[in-house]
Amino acid sequence: MPRIFLTHDPVSRANYYGDKALARLSDLGDLRLHDDSELLSGERLIAAAAGAEIIVSFRTTPGEAALFDKSPDLVAFLRCAVDIRNVDVAAASENGVLVTNASPGFINAVVELVLGMIIDLARGITRSTAAYHRGEVPGVAMGRQLAGSTLGILGYGNIGRNLAAVAKALGMRVLVNDPYATVEDPAIDQVGMLEVIERSDFVVCLVVANDKTENLLDAAAFARMKPTAFFINGSRGNLVDERALREALVAGRIAGAAMDVGRAPDQMPSPDLAKLPNVIATPHIGGLTPAAIEAQALETVEQVRALVSGRLPHNAVNPAAAHRLSRLGIARA
Numbered sequence: 001m002p003r004i005f006l007t008h009d010p011v012s013r014a015n016y017y018g019d020k021a022l023a024r025l026s027d028l029g030d031l032r033l034h035d036d037s038e039l040l041s042g043e044r045l046i047a048a049a050a051g052a053e054i055i056v057s058f059r060t061t062p063g064e065a066a067l068f069d070k071s072p073d074l075v076a077f078l079r080c081a082v083d084i085r086n087v088d089v090a091a092a093s094e095n096g097v098l099v100t101n102a103s104p105g106f107i108n109a110v111v112e113l114v115l116g117m118i119i120d121l122a123r124g125i126t127r128s129t130a131a132y133h134r135g136e137v138p139g140v141a142m143g144r145q146l147a148g149s150t151l152g153i154l155g156y157g158n159i160g161r162n163l164a165a166v167a168k169a170l171g172m173r174v175l176v177n178d179p180y181a182t183v184e185d186p187a188i189d190q191v192g193m194l195e196v197i198e199r200s201d202f203v204v205c206l207v208v209a210n211d212k213t214e215n216l217l218d219a220a221a222f223a224r225m226k227p228t229a230f231f232i233n234g235s236r237g238n239l240v241d242e243r244a245l246r247e248a249l250v251a252g253r254i255a256g257a258a259m260d261v262g263r264a265p266d267q268m269p270s271p272d273l274a275k276l277p278n279v280i281a282t283p284h285i286g287g288l289t290p291a292a293i294e295a296q297a298l299e300t301v302e303q304v305r306a307l308v309s310g311r312l313p314h315n316a317v318n319p320a321a322a323h324r325l326s327r328l329g330i331a332r333a
Contacts, residue, residue: 009058021300062087101315114204150174160204164185200229203230218241240262
């Protein structure tokens with residue numbers, strides 16, 4: 001029975017892993033849990049995971065070089081998230097440790113949240129509700145009808161494709177920019193990024209975050225948007241120059257924004273932006289539905305099951321370098 005360490009703290013375990021996955025994971029090995037609320041990293045993580053052959057990691061747990069250097073028993077570091085930017089894959093490979101990530105089981109959940117944000121921005125639902133909660137009667141303001149409006153999507157991955165299909169069903173014109181994807185739907189216009197920004201009534205950022213896309217949405221981009229347009233970020237905070245976005249919002253150069261992500265800890269919206277009156281924000285909950293969370297948690301269970309069964313798990317990031325897999329009877333790819 002392999003020794004398994006789950007890095008989720010009790011709250012994260014309840015919200016982001018779930019009882020079903022936990023029960024199935026415990027059947028596969030000697031499972032050890034992280035039972036306090038403090039984020040595990042550095043020497044605390046090394047000590048907590050000492051002796052573990054498999055670490056199943058929450059998205060905020062960093063896979064730092066020191067962990068791989070100082071964990072001689074560790075065979076695999078399984079990420080219960082798609083994003084592995086805070087995992088030092090090179091250091092893991094140098095030590096022969098396998099790294100995996102999860103598939104995006106949250107596609108529908110994120111699409112639904114983004115759609116809700118678009119509707120909220122268009123009709124002022126949050127603004128009116130907040131006024132009523134304060135005991136005030138909100139002012140009547142003209143809304144925006146989605147049918148006939150233009151939705152611009154930056155990033156045409158799984159979420160972008162699904163969002164485009166929903167927008168079309170609502171009667172919206174759809175513009176897409178993604179240099180790495182080809183739009184085959186003749187009803188969707190694939191155009192340059194600037195054209196998306198200039199023509200759209202709602203600009204949704206779903207771009208993959210990496211070094212090349214850091215601050216992709218900058219002052220020049222916000223200056224090209226319509227003053228009546230809204231910006232929605234459903235991807236990562238790193239994609240946005242937040243100072244430029246704040247200046248555009250305060251000056252009224254764009255009508256408003258919505259965000260589920262930002263540059264605060266755990267990719268949450270930055271409070272300085274979220275507090276603005278023309279912003280709606282949620283605390284990085286795009287994928288926080290039972291179906292979405294269970295999909296990724298159960299995927300890590302299946303990855304552990306593969307390891308226990310002597311098989312290479314799917315979504316292996318560095319299988320050719322993971323020579324410690326031989327301890328489980330698994331040949332490298």
